[in-house]
Amino acid sequence: MEVLTEPFHYAFMQRAFVAALAVGVLCSTMGTYVILRKLSFIGDGIAHASFAGIVIAYLRGANFYIGAGVVAVLTAVGIGFVHRRGRISLDTTIGVLFTGMFALGVYLMSQQRSYAIDLQSFLFGDILAVQPEDLWLILALSVVVAIAVIVLFRGLLYTTFDPVVAQASGIASPAYEYALLVMLALTIVISLQAVGIVLVAALLVTPAAAAYQLTSRFAPMMALASLFGAACTVGGLYLSYYVRASSGATIVLLATLLFFASMGAKYLLRATARAA
Amino acid sequence: MVARDLTVRYEDFAALVDATLTVRYGEALGVVGPNGSGKSTLLKTIAGLLQPSSGSLSVLGSPPLKLPPGVTAYVPQVEAVDWSFPATVWDVVAMGRFARLHFWQRFGAQDREVVRRALEVVKMSALAGRHIASLSGGQQQRAFVARAIAQEPRLLLLDEPTTGVDAATEEALRRIVRELVAGGLPVVMATHDLDRVNEWFDRLLVLDRRVLALGTPDEVVASGTYAAIREHTHTHGHLRHDHEPHAAHAAHPEILR
Known part of the structure; x- marks a missing residue:
C-alpha cells in the first residue's frame, strides 16, 4: 500500500496529478470535436505555432502561458480566417501557418547566445515542473473551456454534424467554428507543460478515437473520451513514476495502447453479437 | 416570401438572374428546370446560405440573415x-x-x-x-x-427530396408535403420529376437561370414553357435563352405577410 501511495507524498507529484487529470479530461473532451470535424492536424499545428509565443514570452520575461496563449489563439483564428477567405484547403493553411510560426520560434531562439530555454521540456512536456501558480492557471482555463463546451453544446454538435443545414436554420456555423478553434487553442496551451508540443496532438486525438470505436451516440462518446483521457494522463503519470520514464511519452503510449484495445474490443463485441 | 429581381453570382457566373417570385402561406411551390438552371441556388439563397448580388429577398418581411433562428428549414x-x-x-x-x-x-x-x-x-x-x-x-x-x-419552421425548403428514393418513399414524401401545406406551411421544393406536378404543387416556377414561367401547373403547361423544359430536362440539355420570361406572372409579385 505504501508503495502505491508513495508518489503522493511529494507536493510536486500532487500538483502533477491534478494537472494531469485536468489536461486529460479537457483534451479528450475537445478531442471529440477534433475527431468528428476531422481536425487532427490542427492540434499539432496550433501546438507547434505556440512555440513562437513561448520563445517571445521568454525573451521578454513574460509569462509562458500568456505568450503561448496569445500566439495559439491568433494562429487558430488565423487558420479559420484564411480557410474561409482564401481558396486554400484547411490542411494546407495549417501546414503553412504552423511551420512558419515554429520556424519563427526557432529563429528567435537561435539568436540567443545560449539555449537558456529547455527545449526538451517544451517539446515533450514536464508535468513534474508544474508550479502552484501554473496549476491555478490550468484549472482556471479548464473551467473556462468546460463552461464554453456546456453553453455551446447543442450548437457545436449541430454545426459539427451538418454545418450547412444548421446555418440555414439560423445557427451561425462560422461563429461556432471560430469559438471551437479558440477553445482548442486554450486547451492546447494548458496541455503544453504536461505533454509538450509534439505529444499534445496525440492527447487530442487518441482517447477520443478510442471512445469513437465503442460508442454510437455523441454524448456517450464525449463522456467515454474524457474518462479515457483522465485514465491515460493519470495512469501514465503514475506509471512513469515507477518505470522512471518521461511522463509525456508514457501518457501517450498508454493512450495508444488503449486505442488498440478499444479496436480489439469493438471487433470482439461485433463477433459476439453475430454469434448470439 | 418575396423575391424581386434576385440575382445570385458565383464569381463571374450568374446562376440566377432577375428572379421575381412570391410564396404564399399554405402553398407548395414547385421549382422545375434543367440541370444548372439555378434551382438549388434559389433555395440556398432563400435559406440565407448564399448572398444575392442584387435584387431583394424577404422572408416574413426580413432578409434571410436577419431572421430569428428556426424560421427556415432546409x-x-x-x-x-x-x-x-x-x-x-x-x-x-x-x-x-x-x-x-x-x-x-x-x-x-x-x-x-x-x-x-x-x-x-x-x-x-x-x-x-x-x-x-x-x-x-x-x-x-x-x-x-x-x-x-x-x-x-415557418418556411420549408426541399431540394429534390425525391431523387434516388423508391416510389413508396416518394409517395410518402408527397403526402407529408401536402399535409404540411394544408396546415398552412409554405413549401418551396425543387424537383427533377416532372410527372404528377399537379398532385405535388399549387404553383409551379419554371427556371432556367431566369424565371420562364410562374403559375398554377395548368397555366404553366398551357404556356408551352413547361413542354420545352420537359423536353430539355429529359435530354439533360440546357435551354437556350430564346424564351422571354412570362411577364404577366413575373411582374406582379404578391406580398406575403
Whole structure:
C-alpha cells in the first residue's frame, strides 16, 4: 500500500496529478470535436505555432502561458480566417501557418547566445515542473473551456454534424467554428507543460478515437473520451513514476495502447453479437 | 416570401438572374428546370446560405440573415454528412429543435414530443434508436425531412427530396408535403420529376437561370414553357435563352405577410 501511495507524498507529484487529470479530461473532451470535424492536424499545428509565443514570452520575461496563449489563439483564428477567405484547403493553411510560426520560434531562439530555454521540456512536456501558480492557471482555463463546451453544446454538435443545414436554420456555423478553434487553442496551451508540443496532438486525438470505436451516440462518446483521457494522463503519470520514464511519452503510449484495445474490443463485441 | 429581381453570382457566373417570385402561406411551390438552371441556388439563397448580388429577398418581411433562428428549414439535395457520425435517427431529428432553444433552456418534454411526432409523420418511429449509418437512402431522406419538421419552421425548403428514393418513399414524401401545406406551411421544393406536378404543387416556377414561367401547373403547361423544359430536362440539355420570361406572372409579385 505504501508503495502505491508513495508518489503522493511529494507536493510536486500532487500538483502533477491534478494537472494531469485536468489536461486529460479537457483534451479528450475537445478531442471529440477534433475527431468528428476531422481536425487532427490542427492540434499539432496550433501546438507547434505556440512555440513562437513561448520563445517571445521568454525573451521578454513574460509569462509562458500568456505568450503561448496569445500566439495559439491568433494562429487558430488565423487558420479559420484564411480557410474561409482564401481558396486554400484547411490542411494546407495549417501546414503553412504552423511551420512558419515554429520556424519563427526557432529563429528567435537561435539568436540567443545560449539555449537558456529547455527545449526538451517544451517539446515533450514536464508535468513534474508544474508550479502552484501554473496549476491555478490550468484549472482556471479548464473551467473556462468546460463552461464554453456546456453553453455551446447543442450548437457545436449541430454545426459539427451538418454545418450547412444548421446555418440555414439560423445557427451561425462560422461563429461556432471560430469559438471551437479558440477553445482548442486554450486547451492546447494548458496541455503544453504536461505533454509538450509534439505529444499534445496525440492527447487530442487518441482517447477520443478510442471512445469513437465503442460508442454510437455523441454524448456517450464525449463522456467515454474524457474518462479515457483522465485514465491515460493519470495512469501514465503514475506509471512513469515507477518505470522512471518521461511522463509525456508514457501518457501517450498508454493512450495508444488503449486505442488498440478499444479496436480489439469493438471487433470482439461485433463477433459476439453475430454469434448470439 | 418575396423575391424581386434576385440575382445570385458565383464569381463571374450568374446562376440566377432577375428572379421575381412570391410564396404564399399554405402553398407548395414547385421549382422545375434543367440541370444548372439555378434551382438549388434559389433555395440556398432563400435559406440565407448564399448572398444575392442584387435584387431583394424577404422572408416574413426580413432578409434571410436577419431572421430569428428556426424560421427556415432546409433539406439539401445531397446530405454531405458523415454517416459514421455517432448519432441515432432520434439524435438527428432532435437537432431540428436546437435552433429553437437558448443554451439555458433544457431539451424538455415538449421538445421530445415534437420529435416523436415528426418521426411519426415520416413513419420512422420504429427506427428512432437506429444508428444513421444503418438506414437506406429513402430512410435517410425521411429522417432529414423529420428534422426539418421538428424545427417547426415557418418556411420549408426541399431540394429534390425525391431523387434516388423508391416510389413508396416518394409517395410518402408527397403526402407529408401536402399535409404540411394544408396546415398552412409554405413549401418551396425543387424537383427533377416532372410527372404528377399537379398532385405535388399549387404553383409551379419554371427556371432556367431566369424565371420562364410562374403559375398554377395548368397555366404553366398551357404556356408551352413547361413542354420545352420537359423536353430539355429529359435530354439533360440546357435551354437556350430564346424564351422571354412570362411577364404577366413575373411582374406582379404578391406580398406575403
